Amino acid sequence: MIKAVRGTRDLLPPETDLWNSVEAAVREVFRAYNFHEIRTPVFEETQLFARAVGEETDVVSKEMYTWEDRSRAESEKGQSLTLRPENTAGVVRAYIEHKLWDRGLNKLYYIGPQFRRERPQKGRYRQFYQIGAEVLGPPTSGSESPARDAEVLELLATLLDRLGIKNWTLQLNSIGCANDRAAYNEALRKALEPVVPKMCGDCQRRAATNPLRVFDCKVPEDQPIIEKLPRISQYLDEPCRKHFEEVQAILKSVGVDFQINDRLVRGLDYYSRTAFEFTHGALGAQNAILGGGRYDGLSESLGGPSAPGIGFAIGEDRLVLALQEATATPQASADVYIAPLGEGMNREAARLARELRRQGIVADLGDETFRLKKSFESATKQGARFILIVGENEVKADVFALKNLASGEQVQVPRGELVQRIRSGSSSQ
Ligand code: HAM
Numbered sequence: 001m002i003k004a005v006r007g008t009r010d011l012l013p014p015e016t017d018l019w020n021s022v023e024a025a026v027r028e029v030f031r032a033y034n035f036h037e038i039r040t041p042v043f044e045e046t047q048l049f050a051r052a053v054g055e056e057t058d059v060v061s062k063e064m065y066t067w068e069d070r071s072r073a074e075s076e077k078g079q080s081l082t083l084r085p086e087n088t089a090g091v092v093r094a095y096i097e098h099k100l101w102d103r104g105l106n107k108l109y110y111i112g113p114q115f116r117r118e119r120p121q122k123g124r125y126r127q128f129y130q131i132g133a134e135v136l137g138p139p140t141s142g143s144e145s146p147a148r149d150a151e152v153l154e155l156l157a158t159l160l161d162r163l164g165i166k167n168w169t170l171q172l173n174s175i176g177c178a179n180d181r182a183a184y185n186e187a188l189r190k191a192l193e194p195v196v197p198k199m200c201g202d203c204q205r206r207a208a209t210n211p212l213r214v215f216d217c218k219v220p221e222d223q224p225i226i227e228k229l230p231r232i233s234q235y236l237d238e239p240c241r242k243h244f245e246e247v248q249a250i251l252k253s254v255g256v257d258f259q260i261n262d263r264l265v266r267g268l269d270y271y272s273r274t275a276f277e278f279t280h281g282a283l284g285a286q287n288a289i290l291g292g293g294r295y296d297g298l299s300e301s302l303g304g305p306s307a308p309g310i311g312f313a314i315g316e317d318r319l320v321l322a323l324q325e326a327t328a329t330p331q332a333s334a335d336v337y338i339a340p341l342g343e344g345m346n347r348e349a350a351r352l353a354r355e356l357r358r359q360g361i362v363a364d365l366g367d368e369t370f371r372l373k374k375s376f377e378s379a380t381k382q383g384a385r386f387i388l389i390v391g392e393n394e395v396k397a398d399v400f401a402l403k404n405l406a407s408g409e410q411v412q413v414p415r416g417e418l419v420q421r422i423r424s425g426s427s428s429q
Contacts, residue, residue, distance in 0.1 A: 005126070006120060006126070007117075007118070007120035007125050007126030007127070008125065008126055008127045009125065009127075014331050014332060015320070017331075017332045018320055018323065018324070019316070019320060022163060022316070022319060022320060022323070023111055023131070023316075025159075025162060025163055026111070026131055026159060026163075029155065029158060029159045029162060030109045030133070033107070033151070033155050034107060035107040035108065035109045035133055036107065036108060036109070037108070037109055037110065037111075038091060038094065038108040038109070038110055038134075039110065039112070040084075040087065040090035040091060040093075040094050040110070041084075041090070042083060042084055042112070042113065043081050043082060043083050043084065044081070044082060044084055044089070044090055044093065045079065045080065045081060045082070046064070046066050046080040046081060046082040047080070048082075048089050048090070048093055048302070049064060049082055049084070049085060049086075049089055051301060051302060052088070052089035052092065052269075052270055052298060052301065052302060053085070053086065053089060053268045053269060053270065054210070054213075054268065054269025054270070056205075056206060056209050056210040056213050056269070057213065057216070057267055057268055057269055058216060058267060059085045059086065059116060059267065059268065060085075062117065063085060063116040063117045063118055064082045064083070064085050064115075064116070064117070065082060065083040065115050065117060066080060066081070066082045066083075067080075067081060067082075068080055068081075069081050083115035084114055084115065085114055085115060085116045086114055086130070086268070086313065087110050087112070087114065087130060087132050087313065088132070088134060088268075088270065088295065088298070088311055088313075089270075089298075089302075091108060091110070091134045091136075091311075092134075092136070092295075092298050092299055092302055092304070092307070092309070093302060095136060095299065095304065095307060096299060096302060096303065096304035096305075096307075100136075100137075101137060101138045101141075101305060101307060103137070104137055104138070104141040105135065105136075105137035105141035105142060105143055106134070106135070106136055106137050107133070107135050108133065108134050108135075108136075109131070109132065109133040109134075110130070110131075110132050110133075111129070111130070111131045111132075111316070112129065112130065113127050113128070113129055113130075114127075114128055114129070114130050114313075115127055115128075116128070121285070121286070122284060122285075122286065122321075123283050123284070123285075123286035123315070123317065123318045123321055124286050125317060128315060128316070128317050129315075129316035129317055130313040130314060130315060130316060131313070131314040131316050131319070132292075132311060132312060132313035132314065133152070133155075133311050133312060134309055134310075134311035135148050135151075135152060135309060135310050135311060136299070136307050136308065136309025136310075136311075137307060137308075137309075138305065138306065138307060139306055139308055143307065143308040143309060143310075144296065144308040146243050146244075146246035146247040146250065146274075147246075147250060148310055149247045149273075149274045149294065149310050150246075150247050150250035150251050150254070150256075152292070152310055152311070152312060153170065153172075153247075153251060153256060153258075153276065154250075154251070154254050154256050156170075156278060156290065156312060156314075157170070157256045159314075160278065160289075163319070163323065164323065164326060164327070165280065165289070165319070165322050165323065165326070166326065167280065167281055168278050168279065168280050168289065169259055169278065169279050169280075170256065170257065170258040170259065170276060170277075170278050171258070171259050171260075171261040171264050171276060171277045171278070171279060172247075172248070172251075172258045172259065172260055172261065172264075172274070172275075172276045173232070173233070173260065173261055173262055173263075173264040173265070173274075173275045173276070174232070174233070174236060174240055174241075174243070174244035174247075174273050174274055174275070175212075175232050175265050175266070175271055175272065175273065175275050175293070176232055176235060176236045176237070176240045176272065176273065177237070177239075177240055177272045177273060177296065177297075178272070178297060179237050179240075180232070180235045180236050180237050180240055181212075181272075183235050184212075184230070184232050184235040185211050185212065187230045187235065188207075188211035188212065188214070188229060188230060189207065189211050191228075191229050191230055192207040192211060192214065192229070193207075195225050198225065199214075199217070199219075199222050199225060200217065200219045200221075200222055202217065202219075203217050203219075203222055210269070212265055213267075213269075214226060214229070215229075215263065215265045216265075216267045231262040231263070232262060232265065233260075233262040240273055243273055243274075244273065244274065247274055258276075264276070264277060266291060266293055270295040270297070270298040270301070271293040271294065271295055272293075272294055272295060272296045272297060273293070273294040273296065274293050274294045274310060275292075275293035275294070276291070276292055276293060276312070277290065277291040277292075278290045278291075280318075280322050282321070282322050282325035282326070283318055283321060283322060286318065288315070288318075289314060289315060289318050289319055289322060290312055290313060290314035290315060290319075291312065291313065292310070292311050292312025292313060293310065293311075293312075294308070294309065294310040295308075295309050295310070295311070296308040296309070331383055333362075333382065333383030333384060333385070334362045334363060334364040334382050334383065334384040334385070335361050335362045335363065335384070335385055335386065335422050335423075335425075336356065336361060336362075336363050336364070336384055336385065336386040336387070336388050336402075336422050337363075337364045337365075337366060337375070337378065337379035337382055337384035337386070337387045337388070338352060338353050338356075338363055338364065338365050338366065338387075338388045338390060339366045339370065339372070339375035339376075339378075339379065339387055339388065339389050339390065340365075340366060340367065340368040340370075340390045340391075341368065341372060341375070341389055341390060341391035341392075342368060342391055342392055343368060344368070344392075345368045345390050345391060345392070345395070346367065346368045348390050348395045349365060349366070349368070349390040350365065352388070352390060352400075352415075352418075353365045356418065356419060356422070359419045361419060361422055361423070364378075364379070364382045364384060366378055366379075372389075375387065375389075376405075379405060380405060384405060385404065385405060385406065385422075385425060386402055386403060386404055386405065386422055386425060387402075387403050387405060388400055388401070388402050388403075388418070389401040389402075389403075398414060398415045399412050399413065399414050399415070400412070400413055400415065400418065402418070402421060402422070404425060
């Protein structure tokens with residue numbers, strides 16, 4: 001038997017109904033903040049991720065699905081392509097490719113699959129879904145302002161509240177800019193020098209190439225060492241400190257709670273200044289429901305003009321998990337099961353189903369070869385609230401037997417009153 005590849009999974013109804021309702025709510029919230037959707041390709045040139053996310057990150061060095069293209073066209077031969085492990089790089093590439101700076105401030109969102117070769121476990125998959133957003137534009141558009149950071153964070157708080165996610169914690173940090181980073185890296189290197197021989201192989205490499213990445217280490221024995229390393233908060237320059245203070249002041253003014261966590265550096269290289277995660281208790285070890293931050297130098301590093309930006313990505317799989325922990329998934333079902341009874345009745349039932357569905361009634365349709373007992377069984381299995389019998393006598397009289405499957409009550413309803421009858425019965429359930 002061929003099964004889904006390890007770390008990937010099928011999403012089946014009724015869970016997909018929950019996914020769809022989450023996405024519908026999310027789109028509504030994005031609308032209120034005047035964000036618009038962007039859809040970028042699922043695969044890109046490998047170079048894009050190597051340059052944007054960083055060679056030394058776990059994502060690029062260990063987790064990407066990369067292949068050499070087999071195209072026979074000379075210009076594409078041997079091109080290295082990668083399934084996107086995240087979407088910020090693709091959005092910034094699109095910003096540069098389509099000169100989106102002409103539009104001033106861009107407020108973009110996306111919903112779609114991402115791919116990382118991680119060890120699968122609860123809340124961690126090799127194909128997972130992100131709901132993300134990016135706010136970016138030329139500095140003249142206000143893209144650098146702390147007001148953008150606070151707006152994005154307030155949007156997230158609203159979104160989680162609206163979805164009914166309770167007990168989330170916003171962890172907030174500033175990881176400074178290129179200016180601060182040089183001094184901080186130097187301090188980290190110095191602090192690591194005497195202890196690094198005791199650390200894991202990855203950390204030994206990181207200490208030399210990109211010391212900030214030492215904070216991504218998950219090896220338990222290394223944690224006491226990492227705990228004692230200098231913190232970025234001690235190295236912020238005046239503009240970065242002011243920017244961070246203003247983000248916090250706006251958050252306080254709008255009443256969004258946060259915790260400062262000066263160990264939070266995020267696992268991707270493009271970040272500068274504000275970095276954040278929202279965590280949630282129900283998720284266990286994989287407790288980050290979303291993460292994001294500012295990436296003011298990213299566009300330049302991909303060959304574009306200055307385009308400060310800030311964004312986030314929610315792990316949709318984890319969001320749905322958290323929702324499932326909170327409430328049982330409601331079963332979305334049919335309002336009515338239409339049961340044709342006897343030869344020639346499929347046609348009549350189809351006509352009736354078309355009328356009802358066009359007026360917004362959710363209808364399932366049986367088959368004229370089913371005996372009445374089988375129709376009732378099917379209706380119950382589909383979770384229908386009513387069964388509607390379409391037999392020769394009913395068609396002649398244009399009056400139909402409508403039975404409420406929960407209460408057992410049966411009534412004769414003229415065709416013209418069916419919609420209203422079914423609707424009032426559904427809403428009272
Ligand atoms: P990230 O922290 O790598 O950031 O991922 C964001 C979220 O995606 C995580 O908090 C988690 O909920 C979810 N996630 C990541 N990996 C997996 C996985 N293997 N299985 C399930 N869920 C996962 C980014 O991707 C950045 N592009 C976010 C961003 C946008 N920063 C600025 N703009």
